[in-house]
Amino acid sequence: MILVFSAVLLALYLSSNRALIETLRFGRENERLLEQVKEAKERLDLALQAANILIWDWDARRTNVFLGGSWAIILRVGKETSALSPDELAQMVHPDDLPKVKQALSQCLDGGHSEYVAEHRVKTLAGGWVWSLSRGRVVERDAGGRALRMTGVNVDIDDRKRAEAELLAAVQREKELSEMKSKFVSTASHEFRTPLATMLSSAELLEHYAESLSPAEKVNLLQTIQGSAKRMSEMIDDVLTLGRAESGVLKLNLGPTNLRELCGRVVSEFRIAQGKQHIITLDDRFDRVEAHMDERLLRHILNNLLSNAVKYSPPGSEVTFSLARSGERAAIEIQDRGIGIPLEDQPRMFESFHRASNVENRSGTGLGLAIVKKAVELHGGEISLTSAVGSGTRFTVMIPLRPIDQPAGVS
Structure with missing residues (x-):
């Protein structure tokens, strides 16, 4: 009986041990599975974040x-x-x-x-x-x-959307630039054709009718040829200057500049030439003997702004040229009482080839203000405009008396 009972106890003990072993083994497998699931989730989270x-x-x-x-x-x-x-x-x-x-x-x-x-x-x-x-x-x-x-x-997809928007803007800008260049070619062709035709007709009159023309008539024809040639030369210079500016070749040639004297000369020249049908007023409140600037580029800035003021203003109207000092900067303002610039055109007036939508049949290539802006920025200055259609336009140029990126005395 004792042996039977012992055998039963042994069997129960062995059975319970096997169950315990199986339970322990199953628990370890669960731990491994849980660890694998945890690792898999971490990998998934990292992949989702990446x-x-x-x-x-x-x-x-x-x-x-x-x-x-x-x-x-x-x-x-x-x-x-x-x-x-x-x-x-x-x-x-x-x-x-x-x-x-x-x-x-x-x-x-x-x-x-x-x-x-x-x-x-x-x-x-x-x-x-x-x-x-x-x-x-x-x-x-x-x-x-x-x-x-x-x-x-x-x-x-925020980066993708931004890239798409930038690409669309670039495509639109390229399209606009292509249209402006086509318009420029057409406009330039017309602008060159007009003085050429004038020169040819004047030269033919001198060739075939020189003996019957009076000395005054001959002088007038020669002056017409000279004026047309000068106009063509100015247009070619504009194109070349803009090309040099955009390629970084256009450089400053700094030197002592008597700003009051230069502005006075430019205004005087306009009063007897392009602006003789306008009232050009010089308001000089500048109080320095000289500045340190590129006189050639500065003259180009002044000539262009005055030329536009005269071109887009009715004969007999007033054009005001103001010169003053604001701290260590020269402040130049040119105000006309002309046709003004539409509000939608104003942000793009300093872009190459762009012209205001209300210029009608007035001559121009759309390069002048782009060159002016480049010349002002080369000096470390700023240019801005305020305008209203039918009331006129004011351009304001602020140029350091001595460019901040140039050491004192460098020319």
């Missing part, structure tokens, strides 16, 4: 939408969260994008589309907006076809 992807899971039987994949880090929406209500998510979508997002969601939930796809902006904690691509599918429906569960991902 790819700027977040995951979401909506269940009609729950109140909130589950969020994963570091939503806050990817879309920079602030505090990390694992769930948001549909209304909270809707508030994060840009108002302009919300209708199309709701429409895409409805079409997918109703079964009209197999997949939900929408590009929209998401509000950040700072109040800005980032672009996101949202994709999802209905993964569970009830017997009646009603959507019960939907899962999907969001991808941060």
